Amino acid sequence: MIEVKDLRRTYRGRPGGRRTEALRGVSFDVSAGQRFGIVGESGSGKSTLVRLMAALDKPTSGSISFRGTRIENLPERRLKFLRDDLQVVFQDPMSSLDPRMRVRDIICEPLDRNHDRKERLRELLDAVGLPQEAASRYPHQFSGGQRQRISIARALAPYPKVLVADEPVSALDVSVRAQILNLLADLVDRYDLTLVFVSHDLSVVRHVCDTVAVMRQGEIVELGAVEQVYQDP
Ligand code: ADP
Numbered sequence: 001m002i003e004v005k006d007l008r009r010t011y012r013g014r015p016g017g018r019r020t021e022a023l024r025g026v027s028f029d030v031s032a033g034q035r036f037g038i039v040g041e042s043g044s045g046k047s048t049l050v051r052l053m054a055a056l057d058k059p060t061s062g063s064i065s066f067r068g069t070r071i072e073n074l075p076e077r078r079l080k081f082l083r084d085d086l087q088v089v090f091q092d093p094m095s096s097l098d099p100r101m102r103v104r105d106i107i108c109e110p111l112d113r114n115h116d117r118k119e120r121l122r123e124l125l126d127a128v129g130l131p132q133e134a135a136s137r138y139p140h141q142f143s144g145g146q147r148q149r150i151s152i153a154r155a156l157a158p159y160p161k162v163l164v165a166d167e168p169v170s171a172l173d174v175s176v177r178a179q180i181l182n183l184l185a186d187l188v189d190r191y192d193l194t195l196v197f198v199s200h201d202l203s204v205v206r207h208v209c210d211t212v213a214v215m216r217q218g219e220i221v222e223l224g225a226v227e228q229v230y231q232d233p
């Protein structure tokens with residue numbers, strides 16, 4: 001599904017300033033149906049990797065293939081297939097949801113015009129456990145956990161094959177984290193999704209992933225079955 005080969009990303013910084021090698025040659029494959037975790041401390045390069053996989057940034061060198069197509073140097077007009085097939089859920093739903101838009105428009109935005117939006121909206125609200133009345137409200141009228149449900153519904157709207165979740169519960173109260181994690185795991189099962197789950201917390205990754213890559217200072221230092229990695233010292 002996704003093949004990452006020798007990926008490097010160096011940030012130049014200001015003229016004369018220090019360069020940061022955020023990724024120093026990262027390689028891994030994510031196969032269809034896999035639940036692939038990426039874990040590492042803050043600054044290890046996780047968000048950089050997410051941006052590259054979602055083609056929101058370009059690598060300094062190396063390649064990323066999505067379903068057999070190299071994406072790292074494609075212009076935006078040729079990325080439509082990726083924009084539909086790979087959806088990202090970010091850490092902070094408040095900064096990724098437009099506060100001026102009603103929930104129904106947020107969720108349906110990724111759908112094209114001829115889609116039966118009403119039916120799809122009903123289905124999506126149901127899938128993420130939000131009441132139908134939520135459709136006519138605005139993001140600020142919801143709690144953190146509910147806002148993350150809205151982002152998840154939006155991500156699922158175009159029937160993606162891959163869901164990339166970047167620290168999806170880190171900004172939430174501890175009391176709602178398990179609910180959102182269980183929801184993600186259920187949806188991945190129900191819709192046969194491939195999951196890339198990014199977190200600084202291995203105990204969270206362990207709940208939802210089968211495989212995990214551990215990153216440190218821009219490199220993968222361990223890669224394997226999640227229980228194996230969890231038990232390693
Ligand atoms: P993580 O998501 O694991 O916290 P990041 O990918 O955000 O890691 O950051 C990796 C390294 O790259 C860090 O040293 C960070 O300071 C640096 N970095 C990230 N984004 C930028 C940027 N836009 N410009 C300069 N340096 C950056």
Ligand code: ADP
Nearest residue numbers: 140141142143144145146147172173174175176
């Ligand atoms: P979180 O999900 O962020 O942990 P809670 O579910 O405890 O938080 O709710 C946080 C705040 O949001 C509470 O003050 C609660 O009353 C309010 N809230 C919860 N659901 C709604 C809603 N549907 N509309 C408006 N406010 C809500």
